[in-house]
Amino acid sequence: MTDATAKADEPLLDLSDVSIVFDTADGPLVAVDQLRLRLARGQVLGLVGESGSGKSLTGFAIMGALDPPGRVGGGRILFDGEDLTTLDPAALRRLRGNRMAMILQDPMLTLNPTLTIGTQIIEAIRAHRPVGRAEARRLAVAAMRRVGIGDAEKRLDSYPHEYSGGMRQRVSIAIALLHAPDLIIADEPTTALDVTVQAQILLEVRRLVEEMGSAWIWISHDLSVVAGLADRIAVMYAGRIVEEGPARTVLTRPRHPYTQGLLRSAPDNPPLADGRLWQIAGSAPAIAHRVSGCRFRPRCPRADAACAEPPPDSGTTHRFACWHPHDGEAVR
Amino acid sequence: MLEVVLRRLVQAVGVVFVLSLVSFVGVYKIGDPVQLLAHESATEQEIAAARERLGLDRPIHEQYAAFVGRMAVGDFGTSFVSSRPVVDVIVERLPATIELTLAAFLISVAFGLPLGILAGLYPQSPMSNAIMAGSILGFSLPAFWFGMMMIMLFSVELGWLPSIGRGETVTVLGAQWAVFSRDGWAHLLMPALMLSLTTLSLVIRLVAAGMREAMMADYVKFARLKGLSERRVVLLHALKNVMIPVVTVLGLEIGSLLAGSIVTETVFAYPGIGKLLIDSINRLDRPVIVTYLILIVLFFVVINLIVDLIYTALDPRVRDSLR
Numbered sequence: 170m171t172d173a174t175a176k177a178d179e180p181l182l183d184l185s186d187v188s189i190v191f192d193t194a195d196g197p198l199v200a201v202d203q204l205r206l207r208l209a210r211g212q213v214l215g216l217v218g219e220s221g222s223g224k225s226l227t228g229f230a231i232m233g234a235l236d237p238p239g240r241v242g243g244g245r246i247l248f249d250g251e252d253l254t255t256l257d258p259a260a261l262r263r264l265r266g267n268r269m270a271m272i273l274q275d276p277m278l279t280l281n282p283t284l285t286i287g288t289q290i291i292e293a294i295r296a297h298r299p300v301g302r303a304e305a306r307r308l309a310v311a312a313m314r315r316v317g318i319g320d321a322e323k324r325l326d327s328y329p330h331e332y333s334g335g336m337r338q339r340v341s342i343a344i345a346l347l348h349a350p351d352l353i354i355a356d357e358p359t360t361a362l363d364v365t366v367q368a369q370i371l372l373e374v375r376r377l378v379e380e381m382g383s384a385w386i387w388i389s390h391d392l393s394v395v396a397g398l399a400d401r402i403a404v405m406y407a408g409r410i411v412e413e414g415p416a417r418t419v420l421t422r423p424r425h426p427y428t429q430g431l432l433r434s435a436p437d438n439p440p441l442a443d444g445r446l447w448q449i450a451g452s453a454p455a456i457a458h459r460v461s462g463c464r465f466r467p468r469c470p471r472a473d474a475a476c477a478e479p480p481p482d483s484g485t486t487h488r489f490a491c492w493h494p495h496d497g498e499a500v501r
Numbered sequence: 502m503l504e505v506v507l508r509r510l511v512q513a514v515g516v517v518f519v520l521s522l523v524s525f526v527g528v529y530k531i532g533d534p535v536q537l538l539a540h541e542s543a544t545e546q547e548i549a550a551a552r553e554r555l556g557l558d559r560p561i562h563e564q565y566a567a568f569v570g571r572m573a574v575g576d577f578g579t580s581f582v583s584s585r586p587v588v589d590v591i592v593e594r595l596p597a598t599i600e601l602t603l604a605a606f607l608i609s610v611a612f613g614l615p616l617g618i619l620a621g622l623y624p625q626s627p628m629s630n631a632i633m634a635g636s637i638l639g640f641s642l643p644a645f646w647f648g649m650m651m652i653m654l655f656s657v658e659l660g661w662l663p664s665i666g667r668g669e670t671v672t673v674l675g676a677q678w679a680v681f682s683r684d685g686w687a688h689l690l691m692p693a694l695m696l697s698l699t700t701l702s703l704v705i706r707l708v709a710a711g712m713r714e715a716m717m718a719d720y721v722k723f724a725r726l727k728g729l730s731e732r733r734v735v736l737l738h739a740l741k742n743v744m745i746p747v748v749t750v751l752g753l754e755i756g757s758l759l760a761g762s763i764v765t766e767t768v769f770a771y772p773g774i775g776k777l778l779i780d781s782i783n784r785l786d787r788p789v790i791v792t793y794l795i796l797i798v799l800f801f802v803v804i805n806l807i808v809d810l811i812y813t814a815l816d817p818r819v820r821d822s823l824r
Binding site: 232234236258262263264265266267270271273275279280281282283285292293297328330341344 | 716717718719720722723724725726727728729730731733737738741742745815816817818821
């Protein structure tokens, strides 16, 4: 076996037992733990969960950009075989925006209001490529055209407030794509947009995914958004991955009661007898109120005494952490 | 833009009018300058003659009308005390105050910005706590006390710095400047430090608070995610946003520096226009007082205009709203 084929077999991203910890005055708070995740080259992973489940933190942790007092508390984050948790800040900086990129949720807040769009694209080009201003400008125009911004030459000198939300998100996507990264982490990039704009951007992204061959982690709380994009889906609950597998399987034959609950709560389900939509009882716990064992058990209809112990991780390509999983019957 | 400038000028004329009226009447009510000026042995006739010469025998509204009439053609009158044109008296003292205010302003910015940035970037560090505690002291201590303590330490105890006056001056462009001589610098240092105290503290706190907020903003996160150097993230992306409110406040602070110069110049017997104002008030030298105030108003108008221009350069959203 040659080195090249060995590399092709090895996953692009391999997280094992990663935890994310916040150092507070009352001691460390564990926001995310026991995180296991693998991503092959060119694969699209949908990372799904409620607010506070730790999905965005996971994205920032991979990028090595957790804001203090947050930090990676343990585990390994292998990116192309290299453990990111052991890299020094300068080496991480060379990777960020270059071989891995991230797009944030709210396009109104992502771009700096005091700098022109051109400046913000050009600085991202020149951070990783020793090109002159003129060449960088030409590349910036090309980058804007790629995400469907017309009249790019002129719009380069505009400020973010002269752009609509959808346009701004296109700019962030253009910036993320600049150096054809191996990995793009998209943190709910369509959540803050109008539904029509959302659809356009999703279409655009789907085209770009195919065109670029980058691997994507698409973070979302909306299963329906992820359904159309992802090869695999990981579901997070209260800082842990509770189920992970091929997108179709997870969406149609979920094993974990939480995933099942999410699918049943989608508004396209038929309403209940009283005309209301089904919903998971209760709400996601704050970090300090997470229970031992299975963290979903206070809200789970299947929970019993066994669930006070940490659930085992079952399955191989379709993993789930539950004492009483569904038997994999099709839900729709 | 032109419209903004014109509007400002019209406002300025209104303010000058009201202010001159108030100060004119105010000083008139306080007392009779002739009584203060006249020699102890002056006779009734001599006093009456002086009053007539200064135009103080006429009713107040006539005096004011005469004053406005002269001012309209650029004549601000003659000092009661020195019998010299008021403009000459003020212009002669102006360089001292310009030096002092500018020095205090530069100290505030040159130290306030970096200290504020450091305190904002590392809010948990002991260094940051020390900077923030220091800035609270700077706010709370009366500046004149700080000035007197400096005099006690550096002039009386150590004998390093002079405590009085401006020192040696050099004539440049027809005015006397102390900053061109070593002796002038020695005289300027302590007054400038005292005057900068509150502004420096204010800049530190503003920049630190703004920095802390900006570092949590999404655009800073995104700048970092692009792989930019931390230096560029902080000094361009964060700082440019932090500077928008800071510039506004700095503009206003030039005003309080001028006001503060009155106290500072008094503490250090520093011959600027602040000291001139206090001396003039003590002697009820009305032409000087009123002219000083008008000068300050005009100065404020110019400063505010400059602040607006800088603001426009910093914040593209403001630029658009002016179009």
